[in-house]
Amino acid sequence: MTAEAPVLDVRNISKSFGGIKAVDDVSFTVNRGEILGLIGPNGSGKSTLFNCILGQSRPDKGKVEVNGKPVLGMRPCDLSKRLGVARTFQMLQVFPQMTVLDNIILAGQEHSGTMLGRLMGASDAGLTESADRLIAFFRLGHLRDELAGSLSYGQQKLLDAAMAFMAGPQLVLLDEPAGGVNLTMLEHLKDRLSTYNRENGSTFVVIEHNMEFVMSLCTRILVLANGAIIAEGSPEEVRANPIVIEAYLGS
Amino acid sequence: MALWRNLALVAGLVVLVLAPFTQATYGTYVLCSWLIFAIAAMGLNLTLGYAGQISLAQASFMGIGAYTTALMTMAGIHWIFSVFAGMGLCFVVGLVLGYPALRVQHHFLAFITLAFATLAFLVMRNEDWLTGGVYGLVGIPRPDFGPISTMSQRSYYYFTLVVFLFAFAGFRWIVRSPWGRAFKALRENPIRANSLGVDTRLITLLAFAIGAAYGGLSGSLMAPLVQYIDPMSFTLIISLKILLMVVVGGSGYLFGPLLGAGLVIMLPEFLRFAESYYLMIYAGLVVILMVYCPTGLIGLIDKTAAAFKAKRVARGDLGQGAQL
Ligand SMILES: Nc1ncnc2c1ncn2[C@@H]1O[C@H](COP(=O)(O)OP(=O)(O)OP(=O)(O)O)[C@@H](O)[C@H]1O
Ligand SMILES: [Mg+2]
Numbered sequence: 001m002t003a004e005a006p007v008l009d010v011r012n013i014s015k016s017f018g019g020i021k022a023v024d025d026v027s028f029t030v031n032r033g034e035i036l037g038l039i040g041p042n043g044s045g046k047s048t049l050f051n052c053i054l055g056q057s058r059p060d061k062g063k064v065e066v067n068g069k070p071v072l073g074m075r076p077c078d079l080s081k082r083l084g085v086a087r088t089f090q091m092l093q094v095f096p097q098m099t100v101l102d103n104i105i106l107a108g109q110e111h112s113g114t115m116l117g118r119l120m121g122a123s124d125a126g127l128t129e130s131a132d133r134l135i136a137f138f139r140l141g142h143l144r145d146e147l148a149g150s151l152s153y154g155q156q157k158l159l160d161a162a163m164a165f166m167a168g169p170q171l172v173l174l175d176e177p178a179g180g181v182n183l184t185m186l187e188h189l190k191d192r193l194s195t196y197n198r199e200n201g202s203t204f205v206v207i208e209h210n211m212e213f214v215m216s217l218c219t220r221i222l223v224l225a226n227g228a229i230i231a232e233g234s235p236e237e238v239r240a241n242p243i244v245i246e247a248y249l250g251s
Numbered sequence: 252m253a254l255w256r257n258l259a260l261v262a263g264l265v266v267l268v269l270a271p272f273t274q275a276t277y278g279t280y281v282l283c284s285w286l287i288f289a290i291a292a293m294g295l296n297l298t299l300g301y302a303g304q305i306s307l308a309q310a311s312f313m314g315i316g317a318y319t320t321a322l323m324t325m326a327g328i329h330w331i332f333s334v335f336a337g338m339g340l341c342f343v344v345g346l347v348l349g350y351p352a353l354r355v356q357h358h359f360l361a362f363i364t365l366a367f368a369t370l371a372f373l374v375m376r377n378e379d380w381l382t383g384g385v386y387g388l389v390g391i392p393r394p395d396f397g398p399i400s401t402m403s404q405r406s407y408y409y410f411t412l413v414v415f416l417f418a419f420a421g422f423r424w425i426v427r428s429p430w431g432r433a434f435k436a437l438r439e440n441p442i443r444a445n446s447l448g449v450d451t452r453l454i455t456l457l458a459f460a461i462g463a464a465y466g467g468l469s470g471s472l473m474a475p476l477v478q479y480i481d482p483m484s485f486t487l488i489i490s491l492k493i494l495l496m497v498v499v500g501g502s503g504y505l506f507g508p509l510l511g512a513g514l515v516i517m518l519p520e521f522l523r524f525a526e527s528y529y530l531m532i533y534a535g536l537v538v539i540l541m542v543y544c545p546t547g548l549i550g551l552i553d554k555t556a557a558a559f560k561a562k563r564v565a566r567g568d569l570g571q572g573a574q575l
Contacts, residue, residue, distance in 0.1 A: 054446065080448040087446055095439040096565040097503075098432070106436050109429045110448035118429040149565025156569065163447065 005068040007032050007171050007203045013052050013062035015045075022048040023059070024227035030171075035197055035204040037214040037235075040224030041248050046207045047090050049224070050173050054087050055079055066171060081111055086169035090176050090207075094156050094163070096149025100140055103148045103159060104131040107166035131166065137192060138162040139185070153180045161189065165196065171203045178210045186210075190217050215239065223248060267412060271405045279404040280476070285516045286408075286415040287472045292496040292508030293422050294465025299494075300502035301426060302458030303438030304352050308364040309493040311371035312341045312463040314485030316470025318375065321388045321480055330394035334471040338464040345463025349456035368487050375482035387481025391474045401475070411472055418468060423505060425461065434458055438503075499540060501549025510548045 006029035015023040023045040030036050038046050052059040055076045064071050066083045079085045095103050105127045113121065135144055138158050143151060148159055161177045174193075178186055190213060197204060208214045214221065215235040223231040223238060225247045231238055238244055271279045295309045319337035324330055351363040375382045382388070393401045394410070401407045425431055433454045436444035445451045474480050492515060500511020518536070522529035544551045 056442065056446070075450075075452075076442075076446045077448050077450050080446060089443065089446075092569060093440055093443040095436050095443070096570070097439055098435055102432055102435075106429075106432050106444070106449070107447045109432065110450070115450070115453070118433075119425065146563050147565045149569070150563035153569060167448065 004032060005065075006030055007034075007067060008053070008205070009065040009068075010049075010053060011063050011065075013049065013059045013064065015048055015052055015057070015059045021227050023052060025062075026224070026227070026229055027062075028222055028229065028232070030203055030205060032203055033197065033201045034220060035193065035206065035218045037218035037221040038205055038207045038224060039209070039211075039214060039221060039238075039248065044224040045227040046224055047175055048227075050087060050175055050205075050207070054085065054173065077110070080167065080169075084167070084170035085173070086164040086167060086171070087173040088160050088164050088175055088177060090179075092153070092156050092160060094148040094151075094159050096147065098148055099145050100135065100143050100148055100151070100159055101128070101131055101145060104134055104163060104166055107163035111167040134162050134166055139188065154182060154185065157181055158185065158189070168200070169202060171205075173205045173207075175207045176209065177206065178208055178213045186213060193217060271408050276404045279408050281516065281520055283404070283408050283411050283476055284473075285512055286411045287469050287476065288493065288496060288516055289509045289512035290415060290418050290472070291466050291469035291493050292500065292512045293418065294462040294469070295493050296462075296497050296500075296502060296504075296508045297422070297425070297434065297465070298458050298462030300497055300504070300507065301431065301438060302434040302455065302462075304349075304455060304458050305357065305361045306348070306364045306459065306462065307361055307487065307490050307494065308348065308368040308371065309462070309466045310485045310487070310489035311368045312345065312466025313470035313473060313489070313493075314371060314375055314480075314482070315341050315344060316467030317474040317480050317485070318382055318388070318470075319467070320471040320474045321391045322381070324392050324394070324475065325388065325390065330471070330475065334468060337471045338467040341463040341467030342460045345460040345466075346456050348463070349459030352455050352459065353452055365487065368490055372482055372486055375485065382482070385481065387479060388474075389479050391478045391480065393475045393478070407476060411476070414468070414472060418465065419509075422465070426505065430454075430457070435503075495537070499537060499547050501547030504547070504549040507547055507549045514548065 008030040010029070011027045013023055013026045014021070026049060038049070040046055048057070051057040053064050053071075055071070055074055059072070066079075066085060069083065071079055071083065095106065098106070108127055108130065109118065113125065132144070135141055138161070140155065140159060140162065143155060148156060151159065157177070157180050161174065164172055164174065177189060181189060193204060194217065196202060206214065206218060218235060221233065221235055221238045222229055223244050230247055231241045231244045233241070270282055274282065291309055291313050294312070295306060298304050298306050316337035319340055320330065320333040323333035323336060348364065348367055352360050355363065376385055378384070393407060395401070399406070401410045426434070433444065433449045436447075436449055437451055437454050437458070441451050473484075496511035496515045497508055498511070499514055500509065501507030518533055519529060522532055525532055540548070540551075544554065546553070
């Protein structure tokens with residue numbers, strides 16, 4: 001195979017808040033079709049790293065490329081529309097006063113057509129149909145017309161994850177998607193991610209504390225501690241790595 | 252449910268059409284102001300109720316529309332051109348007023364729009380050469396449409412009703428289009444909306460601009476109705492009144508502003524018997540409504556309907572900083 005440009009190329013990213021170095025000179029690449037796990041203790045800078053990559057906050061230094069294009073300074077909405085990058089947040093981020101269906105449709109509506117077309121044209125354009133497919137896949141069918149804010153935590157978490165997939169993204173960054181999700185649903189979520197990954201060749205970066213989930217889903221794992229990468233490798237290698245065991249997995 | 256809804260809509264329309272026959276000239280005038288303020292409140296409902304951006308300057312946009320229409324029609328230009336000019340001007344000014352909202356929110360934004368309202372008032376009062384200063388503009392003509400004149404109060408009412416129905420249809424179209432969904436998403440969670448591809452900057456500006464254009468439209472109808480305008484008609488008090496209409500009616504609901512404007516405009520008329528106590532009773536009623544039903548009149552109707560049909564509501568325990 002020829003050397004294809006990595007889907008995500010993060011180079012020397014640093015970010016401090018006051019005296020705290022949240023992310024300290026982190027570099028890594030993610031190749032097409034990979035599912036990369038990002039693990040590390042609380043406060044190790046995982047979410048901050050996501051925010052820096054996706055334009056929610058600006059790193060102090062370093063650069064980020066998606067498919068060879070520099071993305072720093074790009075607005076999250078452009079990142080999502082032009083480069084097909086989607087993310088979820090660690091905190092629940094659904095639209096509570098909108099129905100489940102509307103939440104999902106919103107996640108896809110900005111990705112086709114023009115701004116004016118979205119006002120003047122057909123207001124649906126096949127969105128409901130693809131939203132319904134996604135809703136069925138995440139087993140939220142019985143909740144389709146409920147307010148998102150009336151769902152249970154786990155249900156909202158699933159909806160949150162489902163929204164990231166509506167626009168058919170190339171690269172998806174998930175911040176703790178499994179938190180609060182029950183075991184069967186977790187299997188389903190894992191299955192959904194790997195199926196989507198296999199069928200569309202899309203790439204994932206997943207932050208997760210649930211080791212079972214990470215180890216069985218990911219092809220490669222990165223371990224962060226105090227803002228810096230302390231280990232990297234296959235799930236087996238990481239599990240066996242004494243540095244990781246000491247810093248994170250415990251004795 | 253849909254059947255009942257449609258029946259209610261038809262009944263409402265019939266009432267609107269027949270209403271002036273039950274009223275003398277003054278009553279018809281009150282009905283006119285109701286529809287006109289409902290348009291202004293509709294605009295603020297888009298900005299505040301749907302998009303979640305506070306504005307205390309809706310009356311200033313009414314003023315811009317009213318002065319534009321007054322000046323143009325007094326110069327012999329037909330009303331219909333003046334309305335597009337007024338709305339266009341409001342749209343542009345609204346767009347500019349939207350910029351601060353990209354940086355600040357909530358009470359900070361309220362203060363900025365307040366400053367704008369003061370500025371607009373000062374321009375209306377001090378630029379005599381254009382606005383007639385404190386004396387305002389007198390003798391604003393009512394429009395003719397071919398053989399149809401709007402000189403009588405009743406014909407002006409029907410003219411207002413037609414414009415109102417167009418405005419309402421337009422509003423309904425907007426909030427049911429993907430734009431409407433984007434406005435709501437902006438209100439509920441701007442960061443997530445942005446990460447899902449919603450151009451929150453553009454949508455914020457549009458929320459202000461479209462809301463302002465509705466304010467302009469309402470002013471363009473107000474000027475020929477009263478035929479005399481002065482800066483006092485477009486002060487902060489009037490903006491607050493429009494805000495009250497939105498909140499009392501049900502902010503973020505399609506029919507909220509219509510009900511709210513009805514209550515705010517009509518209630519004082521019904522309370523005339525109480526003479527000097529009417530303002531106290533009025534204020535008391537508003538307080539009671541807001542305490543028991545913060546979602547406004549529409550919310551009250553919703554609650555009543557929910558007593559017959561189970562309906563799920565958003566829960567309070569999963570939000571940030573929730574205390575359950
Ligand atoms: N906006 C902010 N202002 C100040 N400090 C911040 C901010 N965001 C993050 N930090 C700090 O940066 C560090 C890393 O936080 P981050 O949220 O990235 O951790 P994390 O690895 O995602 O942890 P967790 O597993 O608990 O989610 C923490 O010490 C945190 O206090
Ligand atoms: Mg985190």
